[in-house]
Amino acid sequence: MTAEIITIGDEILIGQVVDTNSAWLGQKLNEYGVQIVRITSVRDDKNEIIETLDSSLSRSDLVLITGGLGPTKDDLTKKTLAEYFECKLVMDEGAYRNIENLVRERGFDFNELKQQQALVPEKCTVIPNLHGTAPGMWFEKEGRIVVSMPGVPFEMKAMVDDYLIEMIKRHFSLRNIIHKTAITYGIPESALAIKIEPWEDSLPEYLKLAYLPNPNCIRLRLSAYESDKEKVMKVIDEKFAELQKMIPESFLGYGDTSLEGVVADMLLERKETLSVAESCTGGYISSLFTAMNGASDYLTAGVVSYTVDAKVNILGVNREDVDRYGVVSEEVAKQMAEGVRRLNGTTYGISTTGIAGPTGETEETPVGTVCIGVATPHGTITRKFMFGKLRNENIKRASANAINMLRMEIKKH
Amino acid sequence: MTAEIITIGDEILIGQVVDTNSAWLGQKLNEYGVQIVRITSVRDDKNEIIETLDSSLSRSDLVLITGGLGPTKDDLTKKTLAEYFECKLVMDEGAYRNIENLVRERGFDFNELKQQQALVPEKCTVIPNLHGTAPGMWFEKEGRIVVSMPGVPFEMKAMVDDYLIEMIKRHFSLRNIIHKTAITYGIPESALAIKIEPWEDSLPEYLKLAYLPNPNCIRLRLSAYESDKEKVMKVIDEKFAELQKMIPESFLGYGDTSLEGVVADMLLERKETLSVAESCTGGYISSLFTAMNGASDYLTAGVVSYTVDAKVNILGVNREDVDRYGVVSEEVAKQMAEGVRRLNGTTYGISTTGIAGPTGETEETPVGTVCIGVATPHGTITRKFMFGKLRNENIKRASANAINMLRMEIKKH
Numbered sequence: 001m002t003a004e005i006i007t008i009g010d011e012i013l014i015g016q017v018v019d020t021n022s023a024w025l026g027q028k029l030n031e032y033g034v035q036i037v038r039i040t041s042v043r044d045d046k047n048e049i050i051e052t053l054d055s056s057l058s059r060s061d062l063v064l065i066t067g068g069l070g071p072t073k074d075d076l077t078k079k080t081l082a083e084y085f086e087c088k089l090v091m092d093e094g095a096y097r098n099i100e101n102l103v104r105e106r107g108f109d110f111n112e113l114k115q116q117q118a119l120v121p122e123k124c125t126v127i128p129n130l131h132g133t134a135p136g137m138w139f140e141k142e143g144r145i146v147v148s149m150p151g152v153p154f155e156m157k158a159m160v161d162d163y164l165i166e167m168i169k170r171h172f173s174l175r176n177i178i179h180k181t182a183i184t185y186g187i188p189e190s191a192l193a194i195k196i197e198p199w200e201d202s203l204p205e206y207l208k209l210a211y212l213p214n215p216n217c218i219r220l221r222l223s224a225y226e227s228d229k230e231k232v233m234k235v236i237d238e239k240f241a242e243l244q245k246m247i248p249e250s251f252l253g254y255g256d257t258s259l260e261g262v263v264a265d266m267l268l269e270r271k272e273t274l275s276v277a278e279s280c281t282g283g284y285i286s287s288l289f290t291a292m293n294g295a296s297d298y299l300t301a302g303v304v305s306y307t308v309d310a311k312v313n314i315l316g317v318n319r320e321d322v323d324r325y326g327v328v329s330e331e332v333a334k335q336m337a338e339g340v341r342r343l344n345g346t347t348y349g350i351s352t353t354g355i356a357g358p359t360g361e362t363e364e365t366p367v368g369t370v371c372i373g374v375a376t377p378h379g380t381i382t383r384k385f386m387f388g389k390l391r392n393e394n395i396k397r398a399s400a401n402a403i404n405m406l407r408m409e410i411k412k413h
Numbered sequence: 414m415t416a417e418i419i420t421i422g423d424e425i426l427i428g429q430v431v432d433t434n435s436a437w438l439g440q441k442l443n444e445y446g447v448q449i450v451r452i453t454s455v456r457d458d459k460n461e462i463i464e465t466l467d468s469s470l471s472r473s474d475l476v477l478i479t480g481g482l483g484p485t486k487d488d489l490t491k492k493t494l495a496e497y498f499e500c501k502l503v504m505d506e507g508a509y510r511n512i513e514n515l516v517r518e519r520g521f522d523f524n525e526l527k528q529q530q531a532l533v534p535e536k537c538t539v540i541p542n543l544h545g546t547a548p549g550m551w552f553e554k555e556g557r558i559v560v561s562m563p564g565v566p567f568e569m570k571a572m573v574d575d576y577l578i579e580m581i582k583r584h585f586s587l588r589n590i591i592h593k594t595a596i597t598y599g600i601p602e603s604a605l606a607i608k609i610e611p612w613e614d615s616l617p618e619y620l621k622l623a624y625l626p627n628p629n630c631i632r633l634r635l636s637a638y639e640s641d642k643e644k645v646m647k648v649i650d651e652k653f654a655e656l657q658k659m660i661p662e663s664f665l666g667y668g669d670t671s672l673e674g675v676v677a678d679m680l681l682e683r684k685e686t687l688s689v690a691e692s693c694t695g696g697y698i699s700s701l702f703t704a705m706n707g708a709s710d711y712l713t714a715g716v717v718s719y720t721v722d723a724k725v726n727i728l729g730v731n732r733e734d735v736d737r738y739g740v741v742s743e744e745v746a747k748q749m750a751e752g753v754r755r756l757n758g759t760t761y762g763i764s765t766t767g768i769a770g771p772t773g774e775t776e777e778t779p780v781g782t783v784c785i786g787v788a789t790p791h792g793t794i795t796r797k798f799m800f801g802k803l804r805n806e807n808i809k810r811a812s813a814n815a816i817n818m819l820r821m822e823i824k825k826h
Contacts, residue, residue, distance in 0.1 A: 304689070359707065
């Protein structure tokens with residue numbers, strides 16, 4: 001079966017919020033064999049909402065709407081749906097009590113606007129929203145389903161996980177979509193494509209390969225619309241095993257894993273620890289690791305040593321060496337990595353020092369210059385990189401390269 | 414005039430990449446009076462691409478396509494456009510040389526797939542891509558324009574800034590859209606709506622108000638489709654000045670500024686400095702500040718003290734107090750903030766210690782408990798918060814609250 005997503009809100013079209021809900025929904029529903037075939041973002045405009053809803057329903061069995069359920073005047077979704085399904089708004093007891101509780105918990109006053117949030121179109125089935133005031137709504141029209149959910153990501157996500165998936169499974173008989181994604185690191189897309197062409201040509205007809213480029217990472221997704229799940233998954237696993245043999249160094253792993261996820265797993269498995277000394281990456285490396293649950297089992301500490309003083313006072317970098325080699329130098333990166341490793345008594349220490357830009361460059365050190373150090377029980381390695389002119393790109397690329405240098409060092413032993 | 418965006422790629426619908434390009438394009442074009450009225454994401458499927466392109470062109474004067482220009486087999490956009498505009502693919506000299514240079518710079522080999530990237534439909538005007546191998550394409554059809562760009566964000570953005578905006582300005586006579594956004598902090602949407610209702614009702618007919626909710630921040634956008642720019646902007650400024658009087662504590666500023674942006678500006682203006690001691694936020698606060706250019710002028714250092722040892726050894730937290738009060742306590746937050754401030758000799762020090770979750774909770778300290786400290790020249794304040802169950806929500810909310818507590822302390826003096 002196919003589904004579509006409609007995201008409602010001027011703020012999406014004017015670009016003041018990024019629609020992260022659709023990607024999350026696409027991934028989530030895909031796991032259950034529901035294929036998103038289109039995502040449409042429309043303005044807070046009654047006629048456009050209705051027109052889009054009509055054309056989506058003409059193509060797909062399930063239409064998921066997010067957004068436009070706020071309590072304020074520019075939110076039209078609920079009124080529009082009541083009109084579309086030709087019914088009036090009625091107070092929903094459960095929603096009312098839920099809002100009452102939420103408001104009490106958070107110590108806000110239970111004002112009139114909040115009470116209005118409990119009004120829903122008479123013909124809908126309410127989907128509880130445990131994290132916010134806007135209830136979800138489930139409508140049926142000639143066997144096809146329209147679901148309206150709040151645009152606030154964590155409210156919508158909880159609603160889907162706690163209720164919607166079950167409701168969809170019950171209402172539709174779902175077809176199996178199988179896919180598995182392998183993640184590669186460090187080979188540009190076109191070079192990878194050439195390198196693995198024989199492998200790609202060896203894939204059976206029913207397996208579809210897709211390249212999913214990311215900065216530094218290219219993900220390869222094999223998917224099949226198949227009923228015999230075990231058989232297909234076995235073939236996929238065999239094919240990916242062949243791929244891994246072709247690019248052993250670059251093959252990171254499977255699924256949602258990321259470069260930092262792979263390193264985290266390696267550290268946990270070996271019961272080894274890590275500390276991080278960041279200058280130009282400014283805490284980004286630490287935040288990548290600590291965004292994952294369980295970071296406290298291997299990440300003891302990070303130091304964002306943005307100034308020379310911090311490098312000297314906290315990490316014990318030698319001030320004369322800073323003057324001699326420059327603060328952006330492999331020598332300083334080395335001392336930072338060894339300093340943070342010593343300071344925290346960790347198995348590994350990694351460091352970054354560079355010019356993220358756009359300002360701060362000197363004649364010898366243009367924007368995009370980054371030196372990285374990795375201190376290990378077997379010694380310290382350093383590398384100097386030249387990235388681009390874009391600050392956030394440089395921060396991300398420096399972080400990825402530092403984490404990958406660590407990964408390669410761990411693999412060595 | 415109106416425009417639409419079409420983003421192409423299975424990876425978007427399957428949710429393996431978030432479409433950040435559309436938001437960026439929406440904002441960018443809006444500044445130039447081009448209004449995005451719809452965003453549609455479709456699969457790498459020739460017929461769906463053509464069908465969507467047809468319906469977009471029936472509504473809008475300008476259609477911007479991103480994605481599907483990669484060198485690999487699943488990228489269909491270029492072939493499809495050649496077919497749609499009934500012409501063949503030809504080698505573009507400029508694109509060819511550009512790819513040659515890029516490849517040389519980056520030290521990759523100039524393989525056949527890369528050379529194919531220089532093929533473009535005969536009827537298009539090439540838009541140079543200085544950061545990647547896929548050239549942009551500009552097509553004209555009965556006065557309406559179709560533009561195809563790569564999906565890689567920084568390639569697409571540079572293409573728009575360096576070439577496309579000028580081409581659009583030249584081809585269309587653009588109508589003025591004026592808008593300004595004020596940012597508020599700490600008042601929930603519905604409470605804010607009630608509080609400022611008289612102000613909202615006082616707005617002239619031609620000014621449109623939109624609420625743009627964010628975690629912790631509600632942005633209020635006033636927009637008008639007006640030719641007399643000066644007059645309208647004057648009214649908007651007056652109205653926002655009235656608003657600021659109504660909610661002085663919560664009024665953060667204008668435009669794209671963020672909570673951390675406001676604090677950064679305050680610190681720079683006062684020539685004051687900041688250091689950060691993060692436990693549960695794991696470097697996120699530091700990365701928020703260092704993501705902004707110029708952070709080195711006020712942020713001296715951050716310490717991610719994830720373990721008790723790191724808190725004691727680096728920040729000088731008293732180990733007995735950790736045992737007595739617990740590592741997640743206002744006392745430890747106080748010592749962390751004062752410790753990092755002392756260590757780096759900064760004007761302010763802020764700290765976080767808590768349980769981000771989902772694991773790690775104890776009987777006394779459930780997931781979502783976070784203590785925050787702000788050390789200033791006038792003393793140290795601390796607060797204990799109870800957030801939710803979601804790790805990344807907790808990290809973000811703790812970070813925002815820490816930065817806002819600092820903002821309030823700075824405002825006091």
